[in-house]
Amino acid sequence: MEEQIKTINENQPKRERVLIIGDYKIDLTKWVDINEVKKSVTLKIILEFYGITPVRKIKEDQYIAVSPFCEDKNKPSLSYNVIMNAFYCFESKIKGNIFDFVMAMNPDIKDLRTAALFIDQVIRGYKTIKQIDNLGDDVYSVGNFTPVPSETLHLFRLKSYTDSARNFTLTY
Helix, strand or coil, rough: CCHHHHHHHHHCCCCCCCEEECCEEEEEECCCHHHHHHHCCHHHHHHHHCCCCCECCCCCEEEEEEEECCCCCCEEEEEEEECEEEEEECCCCCCHHHHHHHHHHCCCCCCCCHHHHHHHHHHHHHHHHHHHHHHHEEEECCCCEEEEEEHHHHHCCCEEEEEEEEEEEECC
């Protein structure tokens, strides 16, 4: 009986614990709340992370940009809505929400959970760094994006901050 169990366990493929995408390591053992990710990270932040900027504004919340999915980099074919967090590429017919965009940009990400982990561990860290850059010299943002006035830091400057839950280090 024990030999059968051992044989069954040996035949099962081992699940990867870490997925490496470019310079980023995604810890696949972490738990992620997909609804929380969807509420806290917008398509605008994801597009900014990938370096995609709008070419023109169509409506109040509708923009057009050059699509990263198409070969023609001179023709804007990516339409996106910042309120609905939805996109559509007229050339490649790729469409969806923030998770679909991340999966389309990274072929190694094949499911919703892995896309949510990538957004949670990588893009949220990018969002925090961008917020700190936009705050100026007298305010710092650490952890859950809470601004901290410099006078509460008691005359010392933040040099480095490591968030092990989101797997990034901020050096300022």
